[in-house]
Amino acid sequence: MALGAVSATAQTVSITPQEHGPQQQEFVHGAPHVASLEWTIAAGGRIYDNWWEALDRDEPEATNPAYPVDVNGEQSGAGTWRCKECHGWDYMGAGGVYSKGSHFTGIKGLLAMRGVPPESLLATLRDENHPYTEEMISAEEMMRVATFVAKGLVDMRPFINLETRQVIPGVGDVDRGRAIFQTTCAACHGFDGRALDWGEGDEHNFVGTEAAELPDEVFNKLSNAHPGVAMINLSAFSVEDRVSVLRYIASLPTGLDD
Ligand code: HEC
Ligand code: HEC
Incomplete structure (x- = not known):
């Protein structure tokens, strides 16, 4: 085929959730017939991140009655229903990044x-601190979150300084991180991480921007994927590999002019 013909038919590949085909919808919100442990952990991790985006449910309108508004008046509304809002991206709650600031x-x-055992967590996940109904998160879906908590949590202290919220210099293998990024993530985020921008207006937010500012959040996203979009995840890769990817993307451009 002539080069001209290629460019004439070239199309922008759309990855907005609304335009996912049925196969992708199944990947984003459904479940495989025979679920691997790695899939289950990542699916649970996406529920931990944001269950209504992960599960395609209605976003709650009212503030979570279990949220301690007397301790923190800065948070309200749907966000107070996210597991990460109380327990943190680093799973350390008040002992980690959320030891101070607007998320304390x-x-x-x-x-x-x-x-x-994951089953031993199920009663807690429906207690007065966790007023999730079956319509919000079903029994099967709650089992995925329990599996994530029991088997998927990673202690981030060896590679993220939780005081400064920075990737610790020298962790991981930057060449390995580059190799994984260029052969997986780059399909959507581009080789320099700037093909997708979730910033608003003049504020750009690329994968490199987020890794430089919120590495604990990015570690969740690359381990489990961003809920509600057809993004891959590195759940089946070792923690060492994921740390290498985090280290590499923390070196990518953070703005348009870099
Ligand atoms: C509104 C705040 C809040 C949210 C949101 C929240 N939790 Fe909790 N969680 C708590 C509180 C409070 C406790 C009890 C802590 C204690 O015993 O000191 C708790 C305890 C737990 C425990 C038991 C910890 C232990 O050491 O016994 C687990 C597991 C847990 N939460 C998981 C989750 C998961 C998974 C989600 C999301 C589906 C979630 N939580 C959402 C507030 C929250
Ligand atoms: C198949 C496409 C695809 C691939 C492959 C992919 N992503 Fe994504 N990623 C997305 C989409 C779509 C978003 C949502 C962007 C938005 O909110 O506008 C996203 C969002 C993110 C976010 C930000 C989420 C947020 O808003 O906080 C991070 C971080 C991220 N991806 C990292 C990665 C990494 C690291 C890899 C490789 C392991 C990867 N992605 C691979 C499609 C992809």
């Missing part, structure tokens, strides 16, 4: 739950 609640982290 004083609530404990979840790292101590690693290794428990």
Whole structure:
């Protein structure tokens, strides 16, 4: 085929959630017939991040009655229903990044739950601190979150300085991170991470911007994927590989002019 013909038929590949075909919808919101542990953990991680985007449910309107508004009056509305809002992107609650600032609640982290049988967490996930109905998160879906908590949490302290919220220099293998990024993430985010921009107006937010500012959040997104969009995830890759990718993307451009 002549080069001209290629450019004449070239189309922008759309990845907005609304335009997903049925196959992609199944990938984004459905479940495989025979679920691997890696898929289950990542699916649980997306529920932990934002269950209504992950599960295609209605976004809650009212503030979560369990949210401690007396401790933190800065947060309200749907966000207070996200697991990460009380327990953190680093799963350390008040012991981690959320020990201060606009997300402080004083609530404990979840790292101590690693290794428990997932079923043993289900009663807690429906108690007075967790007023999730079956319409919001079904029993099967709650089991995925429990599996994520029991088997998917990673202690980020060895590679993220939770005080400064920066990737610790020298962690991981930057060449390995580059190799994984260029062969997976770049399909959508571009080789320099600037093909997707979720910033608003003049504020650009590229994968490099987010890794430089919110590495604990980015580690969740690359491990489990961003809820509600057809993004891949590195759940089946080792923690070492994921740390290498985080280190590499923290070196990508953070703005348009870099
Ligand atoms: C509104 C705040 C809030 C949200 C949102 C929240 N939790 Fe909790 N969670 C708590 C509180 C409070 C406790 C009890 C902490 C304590 O015992 O000191 C708790 C305890 C837990 C525990 C038990 C920890 C332990 O050491 O016994 C687990 C597991 C847990 N939460 C998981 C989750 C998951 C998964 C989600 C999302 C589906 C979630 N939480 C959402 C407030 C919250
Ligand atoms: C198939 C396409 C695709 C691939 C491959 C992909 N992503 Fe994404 N990613 C997306 C889309 C779509 C979004 C949502 C962007 C938006 O909100 O506008 C996204 C969002 C993100 C976000 C930001 C989420 C937020 O808003 O906080 C991060 C971080 C991210 N991706 C990292 C990665 C990394 C790292 C890889 C490789 C492991 C990767 N992505 C691979 C499509 C992809």
